Amino acid sequence: MARIKDIISPFTAWKNVVKEPVTIKEPLKREAAPRYRGFHKNDVDTCIGCGTCESICQNAAIDMVPVEGIETKNGDSGLRPRIDYGRCCWCALCVDVCTTGSLSMSNHFKWVDSDPDVFRFIPGVDKKEWDNEPNGYKKPGPNYELYSKERVHMPELKPEERDKSFIEIVRGYSKEQAMKEADRCVECGICVATCPAHMGIPEYIKAIRNEDLNEGLRILYDTNPLPEVCGRICTHKCETVCSVGHQGDPLSIRWLKRYIADQNPAENYKKILETENITKNGKRIAIVGSGPAGLSAAHYLALMGYECTIYEKLPLPGGMMRYGIPEYRLPYEALDKDIDYIKSLGVEIICNVTVGKDITLDELHQQYDAVFVGTGLHVGRSTRIPGTDHPNVYQAVDLLREVTMGKEIPATQSIVVIGGGNVAMDITRTLARIQNQRYGKVNIITTSLESENEMPADREEIIEAREEGATIIPGWGPVKIEIENDKIKGLHVVKCVSVFDENRRFSPKFDENQTNFFAGDMVVESIGQGMDLSYLPESVKDNLKLDNRGRIVVNDYFQSSVNWLFVGGDIIQGPDVIHGIANGHKAAIGIDKFIKSSMKS
Amino acid sequence: MNTPLDNIRTVFPNADVWTQRQGLYHMSIPKEQLVALVTHLKEVEGYLHLVQLTAVDWIEKNLFQLTYILNNPIKKIDVMVKTFIPRDNPTMETIHHLWEQAATYQRELREMFGINFPGSPRVDKPFILEGWDDIPPYRRDFDTKKYAEETYFPRPGRETNDPKEYMKKKLYPDEI
Amino acid sequence: MKFKDIFKIKEDRSLYPPLNSEGKIDVDLSSHKYVKLWHGPQHPGITGNMSLELTLLGDEIMDCETHVGYLHRGFEKLMERRKWIQCFPIVCRITVPEPDYNEYCFAAGVEELAGIEIPETAKWLRTLTLEMARLQSYLMWIGGQAGSLGMGIVGQWSNYCRDLVLDRFEELTGGRIYHMYIIPGGVRGLLPDGFEKRMEETLKTIEEFMVDIDKVMFNNAVFKKRTVGMGYIDPKWIYQFGITGPNARAAGIPDDIRKKYPYLKYPELDFEPIVGKDSDIYTRADVRRRDLLLSVDLIRQILAKMPKDGDFKAPTPNVLHWQIPAGETFIRSECTRGEFAYYIVSDGSEYPRRINVRGPSYTHAVALLEKMIINTNLADVAGLMTSLHTYPPEIER
Incomplete structure (x- = not known):
């Protein structure tokens, strides 16, 4: 039978009659916790519209939409996420995965409206009361990442292993390293617009992840017939806009490209790329210059069935890739692998023939259906300061060419290099190696107008040159070469305060009170290159339209005003391998269109 | 490797046993011997607790995998007993006489995968889905997205842009 | 009769x-x-x-x-169409009142298949959230059990207490009901400042209310009259029907997965499984009440022992295309209703091949209930059902 206690005990609940209620008095004013996952905020100026939030959203609640006032430009798609609160589950994975960190959440959670369509909004663009709310969910830190922000370290020769030789410094990724690096890609595709050749970057990185390197090679060759070259020396503009780079290291896109090219053996190329049988169309194209533009044009024309002949002045094909870029950056075997494949498509390369001397452009016009010229920039520019006429003042491009040709080049015990671009670094590092080989020590000063942060050379080039013993002193303008008894003593410089004016135009300003003197018995100039168009016959020159700066005017397909003459590469857009490749590809399409239309008429 | 299940091999030479980690073992056996093996495990080896019974659709191989997860509460060992049955007209012997809840599992498998368990109580009665007339929905070839698109209607006004394609359209529409 | x-x-x-x-x-x-x-x-x-x-x-x-079937959302199938990380916001929805066991089992399964070891701090934080989930789930249940037998006031008290636990969840995880906190690789944040103090206040309030609930519910002649001897589960049925958790422990089977198959930081905590012997509704309720108080104790132990900083997430591959190595695994944990387990099969792709959820209600609410309910009076059905502590969403997933 029930105990009496059990009957009385429940009545203790009555004590609550005199207690204060625990109910929240004003529930609508209750503020959520600082970490609460409430309504979204987006810093639209930081956001680059990469759409990673859209890809991770399992509810398909996010659309990427254009926004008025936000322009599509390099590194910014101009799109911004629009969230459908009819689908959102406030998991905040979009916040965690956001590449720029622009997306976050407020702790607001009340929003009442009779129109269901207002709940589909663009955070940061459609102004909301919580836009400035500091509280709310943010990506937790530190070390909370949904993908690695750190680049896989590229194995390289140590300075002491490389400073005497010309063997390649960068060893290339192993399979594991490449897979790990490829894994970091978020597949947003922001990089594609920035690449001059618009390569299928996310796609070939995906091919690495899928361990399908044949597919990777096919993607590379869709837009770039020189992957071994570009995989090593491309200026990789893509990496500067990589969305992952906003909060970490950008993807190592260039090295991944090299990995694909390196891993596919040359003898399999034709099979992988399905170019074993190409139907010839009987049309013939002449190409002047075997640099990236000429090779690229030849490659794509050959695929379309054209018979291409490349005329090259120097003993071996490759142009600047061979005669400008030192071997430690781009070994000849890698270059030859790319060129040999293009040759295997039936492209004929005739070397040691100078167009304009051994054969004229008019003759080419008569023998071929169209002509593409990509003769590049091979003439070094001089600073024209007093003393530059001294025989021990050299042009960087000339010296680099001679190194490749196997000639003994002059390298004295102390050298001054003028220039801050990649060519300046190339000659500095080349001379440093030769000094090291000859004298066992490096004594080279490289000076540039630009300050350390403005130097146009790649950062790693500058770092590596210093590692190899070169002294780099940026921010000085050359004034005069000191010559005593016909011997060079050194270079007088003044402080350069600024290189560009407010319109980013070249207009250096100097502080004459600050001077310096760099001692040396040899000076190398590396301040840029010009073109030599002397091979153009008068008949062509007369009809060729030039712009006010003396450059050849071409249309979108690199066709000049002389309709059979197509021009591309550094003389149009450069200096840069990847632009040359893109030019050549487009010119090939233009030539095809030109020939097909002239066949019709 | 020695496992606490090694002696099973002497009784069931066809059984394939491997270890995942301490206390979790896998066992694979032809369909015909499965009920005998499971009965042996329960009655002789002390695997008294049927934790789970479910199927995996390996549509590429045209097979269903049936997984019986058994637990030995004394030895603290789990074993995943697996068998493969053909996907066409799939039938499996029932184990509802060993565990009462197996009938529920089998009823669900019948409904969701179309695997028949003749003799299992109420196996043909709808369990979760009433009035379902499509193929069993947990089969891989049942496309939930397609079903949703055909059955429901999307909310108007949703459109999205792929950043890569959009940038091409805006910045270099004519290029390759 | x-x-x-x-x-x-x-x-x-x-x-x-x-x-x-x-x-x-x-x-x-x-x-x-x-x-x-x-x-x-x-x-x-x-x-x-x-x-x-x-x-x-x-x-x-x-x-x-x-x-069943009124709540069927086809989670297991939905997950087959989503990348592994995209399953993470879904799994919590399988069991509304205690989503954390889903999150834990899913994350632990993915980590096992992918070979990821999570940081110590993350293990402690996971243990903490699992115990907090147990606490709030029992608080919700106690209201249901009392309410189904006509004692509405207990539900009001216990839901107030549950709200306090949800407040703590809110500040720790950013969500009240669906926490989405235990992510494959770790957790999504450390304890906020002053959390321990506020948690202690919450635990004290709960303890005070539990004294009242003890007086009003457990020492109540009506409650006893309607539950003692009622809804008996024969210990012989335990394995026959796949009965687990408090339902089995009330029948004298001391099986608590936290103790028997220790996971996370449970081996470092001092506790004994709560066991009853009469196996009726009253005993089951009492086992749960004591288990609730055990959770209060465990939360105190965890907060005292756990490190307050350090890494809380292990590095994982890029989740946007995370391919989990092919294989299958089975992860179990002790939830308030019993054995909660995930069976995960990966075919090595970016998408799960199959994820099967073993909710304890699956066995309790169908085979067992259909047997137990015979001969009972219609008025006792609700009380009997709640005493099994079933949640339909985990039956139909």
Whole structure:
């Protein structure tokens, strides 16, 4: 039978009659916790519209939409996420995965409206009361990442292993390293617009992840017939806009490209790329210059069935890739692998023939259906300061060419290099190696107008040159070469305060009170290159339209005003391998269109 | 490797046993011997607790995998007993006489995968889905997205842009 | 029928029509001897959306069939179409009142297949959230159990306490109900400043209310009258029906997965499984009440022992295209209703091949309930159901 206690005990609940209620008095004013996952905020100026939030959203609640006032430009798609609160589950994975960190959440959670369509909004663009709310969910830190922000370290020769030789410094990724690096890609595709050749970057990185390197090679060759070259020396503009780079290291896109090219053996190329049988169309194209533009044009024309002949002045094909870029950056075997494949498509390369001397452009016009010229920039520019006429003042491009040709080049015990671009670094590092080989020590000063942060050379080039013993002193303008008894003593410089004016135009300003003197018995100039168009016959020159700066005017397909003459590469857009490749590809399409239309008429 | 299940091999030479980690073992056996093996495990080896019974659709191989997860509460060992049955007209012997809840599992498998368990109580009665007339929905070839698109209607006004394609359209529409 | 007959332990079918081949009764409703009654799916005494199709003789249940499917969202299938990380926001929805066990089992399964070891701090934080989930789930249950027997006030108190635990969840995880906190690789944040202090206040409030609930509910003649000896689970049924958790422990089986198959930081915590012996509704309620207080104690132990900083997430591959190595695994944990387990199969792709959820309600609410309910009185059905502590969403997933 029930105990009496059990009957009385429940009545203790009555004590609550005199207690204060625990109910929240004003529930609508209750503020959520600082970490609460409430309504979204987006810093639209930081956001680059990469759409990673859209890809991770399992509810398909996010659309990427254009926004008025936000322009599509390099590194910014101009799109911004629009969230459908009819689908959102406030998991905040979009916040965690956001590449720029622009997306976050407020702790607001009340929003009442009779129109269901207002709940589909663009955070940061459609102004909301919580836009400035500091509280709310943010990506937790530190070390909370949904993908690695750190680049896989590229194995390289140590300075002491490389400073005497010309063997390649960068060893290339192993399979594991490449897979790990490829894994970091978020597949947003922001990089594609920035690449001059618009390569299928996310796609070939995906091919690495899928361990399908044949597919990777096919993607590379869709837009770039020189992957071994570009995989090593491309200026990789893509990496500067990589969305992952906003909060970490950008993807190592260039090295991944090299990995694909390196891993596919040359003898399999034709099979992988399905170019074993190409139907010839009987049309013939002449190409002047075997640099990236000429090779690229030849490659794509050959695929379309054209018979291409490349005329090259120097003993071996490759142009600047061979005669400008030192071997430690781009070994000849890698270059030859790319060129040999293009040759295997039936492209004929005739070397040691100078167009304009051994054969004229008019003759080419008569023998071929169209002509593409990509003769590049091979003439070094001089600073024209007093003393530059001294025989021990050299042009960087000339010296680099001679190194490749196997000639003994002059390298004295102390050298001054003028220039801050990649060519300046190339000659500095080349001379440093030769000094090291000859004298066992490096004594080279490289000076540039630009300050350390403005130097146009790649950062790693500058770092590596210093590692190899070169002294780099940026921010000085050359004034005069000191010559005593016909011997060079050194270079007088003044402080350069600024290189560009407010319109980013070249207009250096100097502080004459600050001077310096760099001692040396040899000076190398590396301040840029010009073109030599002397091979153009008068008949062509007369009809060729030039712009006010003396450059050849071409249309979108690199066709000049002389309709059979197509021009591309550094003389149009450069200096840069990847632009040359893109030019050549487009010119090939233009030539095809030109020939097909002239066949019709 | 020695496992606490090694002696099973002497009784069931066809059984394939491997270890995942301490206390979790896998066992694979032809369909015909499965009920005998499971009965042996329960009655002789002390695997008294049927934790789970479910199927995996390996549509590429045209097979269903049936997984019986058994637990030995004394030895603290789990074993995943697996068998493969053909996907066409799939039938499996029932184990509802060993565990009462197996009938529920089998009823669900019948409904969701179309695997028949003749003799299992109420196996043909709808369990979760009433009035379902499509193929069993947990089969891989049942496309939930397609079903949703055909059955429901999307909310108007949703459109999205792929950043890569959009940038091409805006910045270099004519290029390759 | 006499009052004492309600407490029959042995099934008595002497007055009922014979069983058919499926173990059910065929009745002729036109005979007016029997009544069919749908108990649910919208019945306040039902835990969630399920229904019982009852066949009554007078007010005595002679047959019952559990109907589920009112909440079916096809989670297991949905996950097959989503990348691994995209399953993370979904799994919590499988069991509304205690989502954390889903999050834990899913994350632990992915980590096992991918070979990831999570940081120590993350293990402690996971243990903490699992215990907090247990606490709030029991608080919700206690209200349901009391409410189904007519004691509405207990539900108001316990839900107030539950709200306090949800407040703590809110500040720790950013969500009240769906926490989405235990992510594959770790957790999504450290303890906020002052958390321990506020948690301690919450625990104290809960303890105070539990004293009141003890007086009003457990030491209540009415409650005892309606639950002692009622809804008996024979210990012999435990493995026969796959009964786990408090339902099994109330029958004297000391199986607590936290102790028996220790995971996370449970081996470092000092506790003993809560066991009862009478195996009736009252004992089960009492086991749960003591388990609730054990959770309070465990949370105190965890907060005292755990490191307050350090890494809380292990590095994982890029989740946007995370391919989990092919394989299958089985992860279990002790939730408030019993053995909660995930069976995960990966075919090595970016998408799960199959994820199967073992919710304890699956066995409790169908096979077991259909057996237990025979011979009970209609008025006791709600109390009996809640005493099994079932959640329909995990039956149909």
